[in-house]
Amino acid sequence: MFAPVVSEDDKKKRPAEDDDTHDENVGRRSRRRLLRTALEPGSLLGRYQILGPLGEGGMGVVYRARDAELGRDVAVKLVTTSGASSDTLATRLMREAQALAQLSHPNVVAVYDVGRVDGGVFLAMELVHGETGDAWIKKKPSWREVLAVFRDAGRGLAAAHQVGLVHRDFKPANLMIGADGRVRVLDFGLARTAQAGGDSGEHDAELISLGDEASTWSGATRDAPLTPATAPVTPPTQDVKTPSGDPMTSSERRLLETPLTQVGSIVGTPPYMAPEQHLGGGCDARTDQFSFCVSFYQALYGERPFDGTTYAELSNNIIKGRIKPPPAGSAVPAWLRAVVLRGLSTLPERRFPTMDAILAAMANDPALRRRRLAGAGAIALLVGIAGVASWRNLHAPKPCAGADRQLAGVWNDARKEAVRAAFAKTGAPFAADAFASVAAALDGYGARWIAMHTDACEATRVRATQSAELLDLRMECLQRRLDDVRAEVDVFTAADSEVVQRAPEMSRSLPPLGDCADTEALRAPVRPPADAAMRARVDAARKSLATAHALWQAGRYVPAQQSITPLIADVRAIGYRPLEGEVLLQEGRIADSSGDYPRAKAAYGDAAVAADAGRDDETAALAECGLVWVVGERMGKYPDAHELARVAQAKIDRLGHPDVLQALLDAQVATLFAEEGKYKEADERATRVLAMREKALGTDDFSVGEALGDLGDIKVQLGRYDEAIALYRRALKITEKTVGGAHPKAGSLHVNLGAALRSAGHIEEAQAEYKRALEIIERSLGRDHPMVATVDINYGAVLLEQGHEGEAEAQFKRALEIWTKNLGPDHPSTGTAWYRLGNVALKEGRAAEARADYQKTLDIWTAKLGAEHPSVAVALDGRGDALFAEGKLAAALSDYRRAEALLEKTVGPTHPDLADSLIGIGLCELASGSAKRAVPSLERALALREKDSEPVDLARSRFALAKALVSTDADRAMTLATEARATYAKSPAGNARELAEIAEFERQLHTKR
Secondary structure: OOOOOOOHHHHHHOOHHHOHHHOOOHHHHHHHHHHHOOOOOOOEEOOEEEEEEEEEOOOEEEEEEEEOOOOEEEEEEEEEOOOOOHHHHHHHHHHHHHHHHOOOOOOEOOEEEEEEEOOEEEEEEOOOOEEEHHHHHOOOOOHHHHHHHHHHHHHHHHHHHHOOEEOOOOOHHHEEEEOOOOEEEOOOOOOEEOOOOOOOOOOOOOOOOOOHHHHHHOOOOOOOEOOOOOOOOOOOOOOOOOOOOOOOOOOHHHHHHOOOOOOOOOOOOHHHOOHHHHOOOOOOHHHHHHHHHHHHHHHHHOOOOOOOOEHHHHHHHHHOOOOOOOOOOOOOOHHHHHHHHHHOOOOHHHOOOOHHHHHHHHOOOHHHHHHHHOOOHHHHHHHHHHHHHHHHHHHOOOOOOOHHHHHOOOOOHHHHHHHHHHHHHHOOOOHHHHHHHHHHHHHHHHHHHHHHHHHHHHHHHOOOOOOHHHHHHHHHHHHHHHHHHHHHHHHHOOOOHHHHHHHHHHHOOOOOHHHHHOHHHHOOOOOOOOOHHHHHHHHHHHHHHHHHHHHHHOOOHHHHHHHHHHHHHHHHHHOOHHHHHHHHHHHHHHHHHHOOHHHHHHHHHHHHHHHHHOOOHHHHHHHHHHHHHHHHHHOOOHHHHHHHHHHHHHHHHHHOOOHHHHHHHHHHHHHHHHHOOOHHHHHHHHHHHHHHHHHHHOOOOHHHHHHHHHHHHHHHHOOOHHHHHHHHHHHHHHHHHHOOOOOHHHHHHHHHHHHHHHHOOOHHHHHHHHHHHHHHHHHHHOOOOHHHHHHHHHHHHHHHHOOOHHHHHHHHHHHHHHHHHHHOOOOHHHHHHHHHHHHHHHHOOOHHHHHHHHHHHHHHHHHHHOOOOHHHHHHHHHHHHHHHHOOOHHHHHHHHHHHHHHHHHHOOOOOOOHHHHHHHHHHHHHHOOOHHHHHHHHHHHHHHHHHOOOHHHHHHHHHHHHHHOOOOOHHHHHHHHHHHHHHHHHOOOOOHHHHHHHHHHHHHHHHHO
8 A cells, every 4th residue: 555666767867875776775775765755645545644744763753744524633643564573663653653642732743643565664643843853952052051951842741751661762763752742752653651661670672763863773783883874755745535544453452461572682773862761771761861960961061971983882981981071161060961971871870860850950040049148148058058968968989889890700891801802712713793693792781790799789778678698698699690690701701702602602601699689589499508607618619610610511521520529529519409409410411412322410419418418509500401301302311301300390380481591491392302203292382382481581592593483493394395485594694793793603594594495395496595594603613624615415305305415425524523533433413424425326226335324323323322322213214225226125124113113113103104114014024015004004105105194205104005006996096106207207316216116117007997
């Protein structure tokens, strides 16, 4: 309905700077052209008739329109919501309008109506004649004129705060000075109600501002120039026709109560954002106060208080409170500057407590006060004394100051520079991106640590709202968090490329600080030792544990094990069971990552027992989750793993279902279901994991990208390739945003995307993805890294399907060489390379060589995974295929039956992988002359394949059954053969041998009929 039509003549008239070929912000420019042509004069929008555009911002166009029902002109803002976040944006806009409808104040622009239209959402608002605040500032008003305007603007903000609204993007562009002289605050594009979602977390909601600058700033990279842009449009006039209809439904009227939370993102227009916004923290009325004071400062002095030509420079100056000195010759009085500077305090608690408080300070002009006090000497004396006392109180040393000094030696400028230098020294192409990600994460964590430390102190020593006992518990918790940061940064300062690769994820997985403010959790049964000597030993052990944990996260498994081994003996000697559980949990993680699964299982079990004994439910739940993973995914004992998952769930239930921990268990259970062939159950569980992580961590968090990738893997198994491709691409965007496109994680996702494209039949696109993955991983990690071998295996599979056996074999051989060198000749991955080489040899007719390759796979997997692991059945089927090709039917039949029995025992009788074993059994029986015994196995195989399989695998099942039915059901045999031939013919793989065999089969069957 509102699709833009851009003629060739329009394109020719555009200035050069609006040409997409000369503009890096192509998406923004294209969106602006769309908005300019979205509504023609005379168009109807609900009951409003468009008269013409008034202007446009980064995401919306404002039109003058006529409300025929009420006989008045209004301003209508139309915002396009196409794209991945359209539902979120539309919902937020509905909520914004309802929030403002609650507020009736002379200094806030009125919103009359809101509705949805095709491709967008509109808001009908009060039409104000006048000029914006930024245009008014350019006239260089006197400081008294500025004070008067901003007192009115402040009254509007204060009124909004009183009904629970936070503007979140206050700036001069969001002020209107009407022709009637009245000041109005507008564009509450980031407003939300405190009651309906709260800002209780450490992070806050990611919402998109409707202001001109915000949409431009929001797309800036850390080092890109910050240049806001606008595009005014001259409004034409148009006659009015009668509109009709009210698009707003009753359900939409309830949207004000719908919280939209996407945690951990930066929100707003950077030059006006408070430090807590730059650090990803929460927003409240004091955040608006900071933005108000930036704007106030700009109006008073003609320039903003913080310098910065790039986002990195600007945000660093804001976070550190580096305010510029006043311009020479400024007439702004010192008392007013002091008011503004207090509102610009880096810590919210040091600003004015409310907007009403800052308005009172703005009204406290000493010159006016002196005139009022001139005739009242005695009163003046008392006020002077009170003023001195107030000044002393204001400038007295803060009893809880100095928390920032505790970060010295942990995370400060010197340590940051040491990390930067260590990352750069590795030469990894993703080192700069990794450092930027780490620095931002640790800066934010450090700032939030300081704020929480100060708050904990003041709650007891200033506000007297907290006991000394609870203060001790909070400080102990904060000290442990500081130890975690110290250990992590120690590892970073000695980084190699592997550490740099893992660093962004490590810096974002530090324990949440919110736990140190959770009174109920802090007072839980897990209490520190009463004995001072034991407590000192526990504290020292926890520091060592933090080091072991950081080494493990960095992939330094050998030094991690060296660190944890003596610690286990120490904590058992101490006898403090909660700490014993924590240490044994870490031992299990290290053993798991090192491939020592029996030791991992034992450590996780012991950790769960120790944590239970120490009443540490969270550590016990994590240990139980570790058991689920090792017993299920690593050891292939799925029924046992499901029973362990029930135990882990009980622990999580007792904790109150924390989202992150619940998501961890659900992700593990989803993996179990997928490996059991229960893809529907896996899909449901993985979808839940994604929703929980998005809710708890925000849509752009690194672990959300991992959840998207995991869900994509399951969609591939379900044959829903388009969905999988879309999920992988979303995951790739998050990964590129958080750690950079040159990071090996991005390479891994290119591999997965290539696999999905391959399964969907997009072979050339799949090859391009694999080549891109190889380019990234070889460049970032070197040609001999194990991840290169993973890409080789996947790329080789595509080549083999296309009939390029020689090229495929070269890829598989390189994978074998890399894995043997890095992981050893008996690692399970090395077994995978041998299996793939067996596939090539079998396809080329080298059956004996294939059998030898499959035997090596079987030996490795049996030794490393256990004789009852489902993967062993895959190796048995491979060896059976080679024996069958050699004509050794009895030996082949034995392997197939062993594989069938193993799979039925481990994954159940309906797992799709059983089809390979059943086809082998059927073909052996048929080759032995017993079609009657062959048919049941082949019928069962076909049923499994029809439920879930690749097209070529289904074709193989059909043709195998067709051969067994020749003598008993020739018509069905011909149908099955024809269907198989059609499938083989459509496949991009080299299937000449199969097609020739089917053609000969059909010829002979036709002759017989």
